[in-house]
Amino acid sequence: MLPVKPEAVLYLVVGAEQVECGVLAGGAWVDGSVRQLPCGQASRLAGVLDDIAASLAEVAMPRTRRVQAIVADIWLASLTMPWSVEQRGAGARGYALAQLVDGGAAVEDADLVRIDAAPPGQARLVFGYPAALIDGLERLAERAGAPLASVLPYSVAAWIAERGPQQGAARVLGLCDQRMLLVCHGTTRLDAVTARTSAAGIEGLHGLWDRMQLCEPHLAKLPALSCLDLSATAPLCRLQLAASVPRRASALDAVMDRPQPAVLRWALAIAALGCAAVVVAQAAQQVSATRVLQQQWAARPVRASVAPAGRIWQRDELDKVRSVNRAVATLNLPVAAMLLALRPPADIGVVLLSVELAGGADQERPAPVTIRAQAGSGAEMARYVAFVGEQKPFHSAVLLEHELNNLGPERVYRFTLEAQWSE
Structure with a gap:
């Protein structure tokens, strides 16, 4: 079921064979807004996106509030890479780019890199978005008069949309498009993605999963493969997938959080000032109460007492005690x-x-x-x-x-x- 939203949202699908778009308003697709244009090569993507924007300008539809897109994984670079605390900070992007290059991906320094969040010491999923693709999507959003709010890979969007009832349970999800096969597996979060260029459909998807289990025997312990068919058998199936994923649902989203509107920023600033005033008043009361207690403590009667003389340990005795303690701990x-x-x-x-x-x-x-x-x-x-x-x-x-x-x-x-x- 599509989400019922009063505002108009332009959803864009950059598929393996074609680019699709549609404007969703009030739970229904706006008449004339659903468009499909073929794109067989990466070099044609920018031109196809410009053609989509030009065709939408001819349609009478409500004002678009934002643009959300999903992109077929074959247009992106992805990898599950080892991670440690040393990679945090400014060097994380360079480390991720180097891992993608070592894995055989064709990435450039200008490409956008997103690294998934994971517990310390665990491997992380990384995606590389071509700079030309992001530029084309931003131009389309600008011509549509709305901000680009989200760009996610097919794999991440399907993983979020197809969440099962048992949160945290291991699962394996397969997805086939017109010219692409995807296998995703993980537990609470998506751990790994395997993408292949193929038009073999569901049968090819099962064959890919069987070969993966032969190469990596530990995958055989995972649950059975569940399949999602997006090979154009159902109308608007890819657009429905794009519309079922909320914004900012993953750290792998190519679009970072944008600044809040001015009114909301002012409201947050006023609320912060109010909280600061309350904290200052409470701190002043605490300081006053502390001074009263200090005065009472200074005025208390003091009874002289003599501390018992403690044993004075010699240095050689202390060394022996420490040696014995270390030996006992080692045993x-x-x-x-x-x-x-x-x-x-x-x-x-x-x-x-x-x-x-x-x-x-x-x-x-x-x-x-x-x-x-x-x-x-x-x-x-x-x-x-x-x-x-x-x-x-x-x-x-x-x-x-x-x-x-x-x-x-x-x-x-x-x-x-x-x-x-x-x-």
């Missing part, structure tokens, strides 16, 4: 359980290189365990970090550093992670 380490928990399962291609254990006698909590290992790919590295964080006695694992070793016959990732354990 109490659950070494056997730790080594058993660190053993990689058969479906994760990781080789352990070293494990460093520390007793942590001088610390308030047990010292972390440092693990150095080697993996055949970034995905295997990310899966092993997530695996360690779920094994007892460990309760968290964070990737500290990694490097790509090109000296041998095969490219391998050498990485270091830190696992925190509890007794």
